[in-house]
Amino acid sequence: MRHHTPVALLLSMLLFTGPAAAQDQAGIPYATTIAPSGVEGLDGALADASRLRRLAEEAPVDGFGLVARALAEPRLLDDVFRSEGYWAAEATVLVDGQPATTPGLAERLAARPAGDPVPVEVRPAPGPRYTLRRIALRPATAAEAPAVAALGEPQGLSAGDPARSAPVLDAESDLIDRLRRAGHPLAAVVERDVVVDHEAQAMDVTWTLAPGPAARFAPPLIAGDSAVSRALTGRIAGRLAGQPYAPATQERTRRELMALGAFDSVRVRAAQRLDETGALPVTFTLNDRPRNAAGFNLSYETNYGPSGSVYYERRNAFGNAERLRLEATVSRLGAGGGTEDVNSRIAANLRRPGLMDGRTTLVAEVAAVRERLEAYDRDALVASALLERPFGERWVLQTGPSLETGRIGRDGNWQEFQLAGWVLGARYDGTDNLLDPRQGFRASATMTPYADVAEGGGFIRALGTLRTYYDFTRDGGSVVALRGTLGSLVGADRAVPLDKRFHAGGGGSVRGYSYQSIGPRDSRNRPDGGSSLVEGSVELRQRLRGNLGMVAFLDAGSVGQRETPSFSEVRLGAGLGVRYATAIGPVRLDVAVPLNKQEGDAGYGIYVGLGQAF
Template structure:
């Protein structure tokens, strides 16, 4: 016997949405315990148990005797689509109780769900009409998941080839006599098309022209690609004023053969306050607060004021402070990208050096792809600096920063997979020392999901730095490299690793090398634990140091929140460093890297 399988049957891989129309019994209940008798296929047994209404509702929604009978009667019909989707079209389902359900019974009624799977049907014949063949080979089990995956792959390939209106339908025929299934795909690739200029909807106080230009930079006049729409949405969201954004594709091409697109946005509050606190042994507490306006002049301009006080708990005259003003202007002078201007006032009182300074940077930043971002522009640093607690002298530095960043991680706050790369090159000139030099910094981190469900993560990080054409003494203190502390090598005091001066204070170096490995394990819903090893070294020469490496190890706990994990780490140095403490405690928001 042959039959055309309806669409619903082939896609019934997940539990049915239709639930028995029952209410929890108000009076006596009839307790029961339902189980699936093993079929010999553990994966099928697991799917059956998940699909079973008898099993899922036995403790969640107790019912009376009539309700139990209703569930038993409905069970074969409920499990039928799952068995068909797994290729068991001739399967038989029986629900066998050890007695009759009774209201108020002291012992639960034992109910066994027996499934005789019969033979698994095979995929006999596959054909594709009207387009490239669907990558589905005959001869395997007639499972819905395989058919749907092949169909999705073929449709994705057509759309990725620039065909926005591609369609792919299927017809499934089951031959019960031959215990086989035939699948016929009907393909309508449609024409290739470019994106039309975007239409913007939903703006109230943000200039829609800004949104349109940002979206068109990724879309207008370019060959259709689903990846481009994803990138355009990310660019619009990166502007800042919007709580949501989506890009809707037209259902037909326009008169010029282009695909219409509509960018629908929803504005969020433009003004925002934020604050954070952190603590590190031998450095003290830090408090940071910020205010920002996400649409200062109506063109999605972002203005942010941030203040930070650190080293709290030390003597007052050793307290650090920072006040910064940042202005981000999208589409500067009509060019794609953003102009990022930052003005900061700094007071630093560290074990390594003292510094009072004003810094200024004007950077042109542009996203090249969904993952790559670059920026470049002039930077300046003017102030006074000197050894910790001693007289400070003036300095002036001018440079030109060039930076590239890559980010393929799945989360900014709690990454579970992907890579982050960051490289920065800054040719500079120190006027007081009359020294031209080149500062290089690079870092990389990767995150591996060991469990497949995001609960067991292996995180690794490496960083290096080099000061070219200059020795440490040829540049101001803040241009040198230091290691040690919560964002570097835990277990060691802040900036304590590396060369020291005659007063046994950190002197900074011309090269930096760091590496970390951390295993993160979540448990329960909101808690986690970590174990980690950090290593680092600072050298006098420009090349990465390989001697005097310091290693710290420790453990920590995490409490996961909507704004990121709250972190508490304890670490100890495995190799003692002169001038550093014997342990470190680190509290803060977010992972260490």
């Protein structure tokens, strides 16, 4: 459509001269006020939609520009009124006290002496709020009637509700989603018929729906310039073929491909039509992560000095999405003033996903460990080869052998050991976020039978932890987090290596106490470890403003000398913390004090990390 400017308006714009010319060049500033509508919640939406308010800092060059803005304002506000069900609403705009439609207003504004901004007032008149009267669904063809009838009533809409547009659009999206979840990938809305009856102040909505045929997935295609074996990705994606169409099934397959760890992104696109067999073609487009990565980490402990680690990671190492990680860590560089008390670990870890049915992952690791702790000294070579397999959306099961050999002792009194174990583990994660959970719970349990290869005999070490989270404000503003841990050594005696006994204290355990300081002690008041463990924590996580939050917490822990967890020597630690949210999780700073100290305990502990404490 072409728009023609009246000749009189052009002449006025070209011939106008005089004192106001300088004002024209500088523009005509104005100040907009919006009168109360009398409807709660409507005024904010009107203010947000107001173009007069939004462009106020860009003053129009002359009176005609200001009048044009004022005349366009009611049409913009109509959308707000109708979205809230006010279908007979009006908005009047006054410019310098005169309706924007007043003849000659633009010329008078141009001649107005420079000074205060021109007052502009918007007067909304919502009128009555219309209601929904009839809501109906009808099929595009008679053959599609059963699928449409199975939908029932549109969700979120009822006769008598306000005739708002957003719930109508939401209900329409939900109808299509439900048809797709029912196996109709090509479901569409043929027509949305909305009739507004101004006399009855009511609105009728009728949808004509075309569900399309129910379909199954065709064998999927793999696209993208990926170096990962097509046999592997095809085996994982190929499980989709022949399954009834469902968006959740398609998304689950996409996540399984992402879980290989070799891709920056996996995009999935379903075709817009069925193939000649009546199946739905699907294409997965893979984008590889960089093959090489390296990094380092530095930290500092008040009692033990600086620590650091470096790593190198090779992704898709051998073409089947393997991840090879080499890592070296040193800690407690300041303990004892020399190198005798330095701790170190050098490890190689290989993850090989997609084994067997494509869902099983091999996790193999070998590590050389040197530990110089208050509880024990240990030099060991540790190796394990574990198989992990997810079950459903939340569970991961783990099993496999582990071997340890080396020496352990105190004050130079070493004892050789060779242990063979078999790990049996399970994890469940029903939370909403990996590093900053707010809802749901997590559980983990590990039981490892050990056999002493050199001396004979054995024992079982079992450990289980439950974490749960409650978001009381439903927006992450106030979250209560709870953690409980139980551990037991079954069939053990004092010959069990010191590192396999239970200890408590420190970050991730009972804050405020030194690492491994809670539990039985020997005759020289050194941590001796125990045969059972019980721990608990409660945190109140409160967001203060923006990315900043605070935490108040109470930790408790006890280590007993028998297999059954004991509550007789519970140690309590309490403190406050600061959280700063980042894109990769909250940065954590906690300060804790022991509430019932043992001999030799420090007066406080400071803990820094990424992610919540648990």
